[in-house]
Structures are given as structure tokens and as C-alpha cells.
Amino acid sequence: QILERRCVIETESAIDPIAARRAVFEESSGFVSGKDGRERVLDKAARRLSVSPAELERALWADQEDNLAVKEFRTLAPEDLLKQYNLSLAQTLLFRATAMEIRVKDNYQPVFRKIKQLGLIYSIHDGKISLEGPLSLFKMTEKYGSAFARLLPTLMQAGRWSLKASISRKTFQGKRIYDFALDHTRRSLFGVESDAEVGFDSAIEKEFYQLSFKGWTVQREPIVLQAGEYAIIPDFSLERNGTRIYVEIIGFWTPEYLKHKIQKLNLLQEKESLILLVNRNLACTGSEFQAENLLFYDKKIPHLEIIKILRGYEEKQKAEELARLEGMEISLGSDAGVIDLEEVARRYGVGIEPLKETIKGQNRLGFSLIGDQLVSQHVLEEIKAELEGVKKHDDALKIFVRHGIRAYSQALTLLGYKVKWSGLDPDNAEILKV
Template identity: 30%
Template structure:
């Protein structure tokens, strides 16, 4: 965020428009960065004085905001190895000085006490003040500076928000963990999240707006997003709408695949390895449950058929109560993989139970069955007479050609190809093998009677 005096917006007919920057500002951003960079080894106040020289009446808000952001990206070092506070205490204990010679005498005396020269005392006297910090390196480029400025400007614009609605395409868990951490309340309205405003606009607007502004980075980190806001400016309310489709360049953190538990990571790794024909998305779109959000761990899709997966692992008792209610009320195709004590509380869903170890083969079998009638040819659900060139195994019709193909793969050591195919685990079972996993993605097959 930026200081309010750097806020740069237009207000037209009840709407507010932040003055975002684009590549037309690239050269100015580069100039500001270069001023700080060339002052490496000098005090910060020297660079600040040089930045002021490139300001004019039209660009001063942008220049000062750029400088503010650049200073967040600077490595500083102290101008001295001494403790400035201790140096000041000793200097001031000598009493007031009224002439230059008296000052020189006091500094020489203090220098002897610390065992350093006079210049070191001069440097350390106010060495803990921000402007006296020594620039040791600048870690931002012009394009990143422009993107960080736009993000900060949007945050600052929304600091006086009294009502906010937004929608995100992904990154849901980080958004909602941010809502919880910042103490914001919310409701789900259609596909939008409405952050409920303060009870008193006059008393709590700033606190509410600041909390929402801190949520902005998580929202714009989504692939697609929309924000609608009402912003109080003195005694008038302005409206603002902005989305990822507006073409404004915002700074975005690189999203990493962070898992909430080792069980989630294990399931994802094995599914990616076993069923490469499926689209597997972690933390897909949120599901509205009685006005609140439910975000399943995974969505698995092929064509127009999909199913969600929720892993109910090591949950606290209080969390179980809240989560079970959401699971029961979620109107989506859902497979719950649950520890035994949690599974007992679930009634109306497909549930695979486990005690300690993730029952991956049961999960894979369920997924294979679920997607078996969505275009697969290797296996089909057994209904009616056995089709030509198929054989029946348990509840499946399995292609004879596929069985022969699997035999050949096993003989040639290409077992991975079999496991990746739809119906591969069924064919292996028919041939007398089972899959044994030796980690998240490594596996081998063994004869059932050899296990």
C-alpha cells in the first residue's frame, strides 16, 4: 500500500478510477531505479534528494510512489559497527556545546572512549536513522516496479471501501485463509463473495478497508477475477469495478503447488502418474453451501464428466463438525476419502475409509469405474451379454485385445504404460498381478500369490 497522499485517481459521475501505469512510464521507472542504484555505497538521503529533482507538478505523485516502492526493494547496511544509541548517550552526557571547537573536542573524547577515529563517531551518531542508512543494492527492475505500483495503488484506493464483492477463478484457499486471518466476514452470493461491511461506517471503515486492501494480492493472483466496491470519500460514496480482463498489469506472486497435507500430495502425485488422460485440478472453484464456501481438495474431469475429491484426514473435532456439515450439503458429485472416525459421521456421500495409509488402489478403482462409461474402450461396465472381443471379469467387460496388449507390456517391462491406461488396474488384476507403491510416484507389480 501507499501513503494516502500518493493516491492518484479520477472521479467521474459517481465512479472512481485509479490512474494505473503502463509501459509509457517505463523510462521514468527506470530513471528512479537508476538514481538509487548509482548511489550504492551512499546514504539514502542523497538518493532521495536526487529523486526530488526529476519531479514536476504533473508526475510528483507517481515519482514519490515509485521511490517508496523502490526503497522497499533495497538492501541497506549500517554506516558503522558501533551502536548509534550508545554513541548518542555518551555524546549527550557531555552536556551542550555552543561552538565548533567544543563540538570537535567532545567528538575526539568519545572517539577515544570507543577506540575509533572521529569520522566513525560522525557516521554512527545518527546511523540508525533511516535517511543515514547506506544503500547496498537495488533488487527491482522497471517492469516489476510498474506492476507493484499498480497493485499498491489498487490497495490504497480500496482502503476506504465500505462494501466489496469479488469473484476468483482459482487460488481459493489462499483467498479464504486471508479472509479468516484478517478477521473479515463473508457471504456467498451466486458466484461472488461479499465481504460484509462494518456495523458503523464512521467508526470502522478504515479498519475494514485496510483489511480488505491486504487481501488484494491474493485476489489478483487468481487467473481470472472481478472486484466491485463502494468507496467512501468524505461524505460521498463512489463505485469502482475492475477485473483481470481490463489489461492492467499487476504484480503477481508465483503460485506454487502447496499441499495442506502429505495425504493430498500423495494422492495428487499418484493420480498424475496413473491417469494422465484426466484433468486433475487442485482446489478448484468454490462451492456455495448455505452462503458459505466449500473448496474441495481436487476436481477430476474428462470431457463433460467430473467428480470432486475431499480428503478428510487429521481434522480437529471442531473442524470436523463444520466440514461434515458442508460436505453433506454440497450439491456436487463428491468422493470423500476419510479416516474411519470421520467416515462414520458421513451419510449421503461416496466414502472410502482408511485408518492410517491412503487407500490409493481403492480410490483409483472408484475413479476408473466412474469414468468407465465416458468414452473408454478398454473396459466397460458389465451390463447384458458379453460383447464380441470382450471377456467378463467381475463387474467389467474387458477388451481381449487390451488384455493381450497388457501381457506384452509386462513381458517387455513397460508396466507404466499399463497403469496409465484406463482399465489398466482391472487388467492387471485379471492377469494375477497387483500394483505395489514404493513412494509417491514409484511402483512395481507383483504376482498376487507372491505377495
């Protein structure tokens, strides 16, 4: 069947075989006796269809499988044929499935769209999506195996996914249930590539994805959230230092869709971590949503208002992290002369600013806080000695780079220097002792 689907198969006939059979039947009145009678009927039907009797006779059964002609065949490499065969085998196995559970890390929208299209029922628990059909509620059935099989290629389009299915098989001991498991690490066996292209439902979503939120990373359709018996896939998440804020954009939709959307969003447990962007032209006031962070938009994303909301989350996170670090003796994890605090912050699971404030309060002897680094007095003395006689700002910069110090302007000031600029060309800048 795999090869057959790659064939272009046609009938070799001067006329439509069905029309040919109909004409012969009508001319024969449904009955012919003898060879002469047969030829008379064929002659009359052929004249009626403007073809020769021989062409008519060939057309009569030209659409039967044995008489079809392969006009074209789309070739494929042996390896690709094997991969398609593997996919077909997996789907054939799922035909006998009574239930299936899946996990998916991206490509959520196409997967759930396909689930809905196939008429399957889903439930979500701890990121696991259990699939079944209406009759599964009353008895174990293989009725939905074909739907599970048809879902498989869409599931395989995700970057990371897994499935577990219960397969019913008849044995000499009776019907038995076997477990079948598959995940994205076996994708190469099936030749289904991950769809890395980012798709957008609207221009406003595309605009949001392209915006910068000052330290917050934008993720498209980041996760499946449970809202009662429903699933919600937020349009975006904004992530920073372990904090994740979800963003849902509600644009032009039907009243029925809007009502259903409001119902689902109000069931979310993550409402405190949700920003709703609602089209001002929708027939709603905003009070319908149980959301703390609701912004209306007209034609553009309210960028500054979103950043203000994010600043509130940042302050809250900073306060929580400062409280967590309070009274804790920070271990730098290194005796190097220049210590990168970003690495220390990652180790403690906090942001860089709370860590810096904590370190300032601990008054680290022998170290100076310069930018996001702790620099030992010994290193600063070395740099100070190397700066003696240096005039050009560019030469001074090379010294700081050699020692691995990034905030060189702050370090210059700490060491008692200032920069004298001559025009806009940095090559003409000099350093002077204060």
C-alpha cells in the same frame, strides 16, 4: 516508495548511532555548556567506545534519513516499474473501500487463507464472495480498506478473477461512493502472474491427483461451495460428460479442526455428489458425516472402491440420458459417409453410450454402427472393393485410415475378414476371408 523498497540502505558509522548518543548523554550528565565542555564529553565518550572523537561525532546522527547511504539498488525494467506502480495505485484506491465483492475461479485456498488472516468476514451467494469487516455490520466504514488492498496481490494470482469495490471519496458535495471494478483480463497491467503450479497439502492428495479414473477428469480445487455461512473448497472434482463429483480428503488434523470440518460438510447441499475419504486413524467412526459415499483409507487411496462409486454415478447418468433421448429422432447433422457420434453426443449433451443405444433402437437404414461411428453402406462397399487382393494386415489398415474409420477390427469382421497372426510382429499379420 516502490524504488525505495528495492534499495539496501545502511548507516555509515563505525558504531551504533543509538549507542553513541547514549554514551554522550551519560558522559555529559544531560547538560554541556560551551565548546570546550562539548569536546571534553566527546573525548571521554569516544575513549569509552574505543573510537576517535571524529568517528563518534559522525555516528551521532548517522541514522537520520538525510545521512543514510544507499549501498545497493535492485534494478528493474521501466515496464516492470510501471506495472508495480499500477498495482500500488489500485491498492491505494482500495484503502478507501467500504466493501468489496470478488469472484475467483481457481487458487481458492490462498485467497481464503488470506481473507482469514486479514480478519475479514465473507458471505457467498451464487459464486460471489462479499467481503467486509466486523464493524461493517453496524456502519459503513473504510476501516478495512487496507485489508482489501493487501488481498489484491493474492487474488491476482488466480487464473480467472474479478472484483468490485465501493470507494468512498470526499467531494465538494460531501462524501460520495464510487464503483471500482477490475478483473483478470487486466492482469498484464500489473505484472502479477498466475501461479500455475499445483500445490498439495499432503502426499495422499498428490497420490490422488496422479491416479486415473477411467474416463473421469481430475480437477484440483475446482470450485467454492457454500455450506451455510461457510465456504468449502473441495480438494478435487471428478468430471465426466457434464457430471461433476466432489472429493474431499480428511487426513491428520486436530480434534477442533475435525469437528469444524464435520459441521461444514454436513451443511453442504451437494452431499449426494460428494465422496469423502477419511483417514482411518482419526477419532471418528464415519457416522458423524452425513455422506452417502464415505471411504476410509490407511496409507493409500482406495482406488478400486472409488471407481465402483463412479460406476454407480455413470449408470445413473446413463439411465437419465436414455430417458431424455427416448422417443427423440436423432439428427446426425451430416450426410457424410462416416459420422463421428462423439460430436453428435456433445450436441445433444449426452454420453456416447446412451446415444449409441438409442441409435441401435432406431435401426438406421443404410448405416452400420462401428465403434463410435456410423458408417454408410456405400463407404463399406468401397472399402470392400479396395480390400480385394489385399493380404497384409498393414495394407488393410491403411485403407480404413484413409476412410477415417477408427474401429477397423470391428469393420474387418463386419466385411467378412479375420486376421491371421504370425508371431507378435504386426508386419507379418495377414487378413483372410472367412
